[in-house]
Amino acid sequence: MGSMSAVSRSPSLAVLIPAFNEQDTVGAVVRVALEFTPDVVVASDGSSDDTAQAARDAGARVVELTQNGGKGAALLAALQATTADLVVLLDADLTGLSAAHLQILAAPVQEGRLDMSIGVFEGGGFVTDWGNKLTPHLSGQRACRRQWLLGVPGLDQERWPEPAITRHLKVTGARWAYVELPNVAQVVKEKKRGFWRGATARTRMYASLLTYGVRRRKP
Known part of the structure; x- marks a missing residue:
């Protein structure tokens, strides 16, 4: 508990939540994040x-x-709206989240053991567990130094920036690891938008992710 209090009071730590049409879940994610940092x-x-x-x-x-x-x-x-040294990134549609999960993400970076930690779901539900473990490098739950993330080339040009971040991890020789987030899950797109709209959105997402390498090689 002492270490969590120290992290929570740190003025150099921010939680960043990119969100698109997540009115039903973003408030709950924000309230948990505020238990961790102001x-x-x-x-x-x-x-x-x-x-x-x-x-x-x-x-x-x-x-x-x-x-x-x-x-x-x-x-x-x-990223441009904060001056925090360390940032924790969260998706806006998480369920089962607690301040303890943010501690799991932040601690390895704050303590200097990793340059980036990447959260993977464990026990949150079959669908999100399976999808997250099949493609853990696409997880939106991360912690790293703000300046490192600002150095990712073309970050703002990627609709889904995870492949660009992964490449930057390799290029910079960054130390990173997956950390388990017990009982956390996401609301799947098909549930949020209806089956067909959700499936279409998911297909577009994976198409963008899978074509990152091809698009990057274009002159």
């Missing part, structure tokens, strides 16, 4: 619902992008 930033990525207001009502500072530019653009906007 510096919580939500970047609403051109949301057409009440995501921004829900985040404000929960106590976050909110950056509103006027157009939907993708998760990379929202992440950069959130």
